[in-house]
Amino acid sequence: MDYIAHIRENDRKVQTVTEHLLGVQVLAEGYGEKLGVSHIAGLAGMLHDMGKYTEEFRNYILQAVYHPEAPPKRGSVDHSTAGGKLLFEQYHSLPKDLSNKQDHMNKMILAEVVGNAIISHHSYLQDFINHDI
Template sequence: MGKYTDAFRNYILAAVNNPSFPPKRGSVDHSTAGGKFLYNLFRAGEIHPIKGLLAEIVGNAIISHHSYLEDFLSPELESNYLKRVRDKRDKSLEEFERTHIY
């Protein structure tokens, strides 16, 4: 979903058209949208434990796909995963939802 936006398209076109001076790698967040989508789809309302856990595992894989799987647990039980998929505003997902029916 994050790759299906004007921002990511412009990022790729800039990289192709200016190979000597491409945009900064990672300057367009294309992974949060997928993680947020799964969180919103499977964690809203009454949570089915298996579906909620699976959504978090797959969401972690989406968010971490250019690096290693993140350890989102902490002794304080604060989750950076939840901060990212629940609290972070993501223009990519908003654009996708505004322009597509799913």
């Protein structure tokens, strides 16, 4: 089964999630290159829509396109946080071997920054530090 990222309105051509993520990765790497962070930007581009790899999102987008008289509520399927959650789960724990603790801490911080950009790509950046908000 192909997971769907977008369906073009005028001719209903499907862009798969894989095509979309690889295309965004290339664009993001190009933008990030100017700042010396091409791989970091590319990682964010590659993971930003990981949540579209679900049957729930596939049904959501098909319903929206093929049944415009009864579309699903816009934003009712969370597709934008999965990539950020993946980074958090992969890098937000201390390793058993603490011989290279600083390197791991740097990766944790980077994962949090990139993850925040990913989970916030349809809204404002989240504030995970200020507890008053």
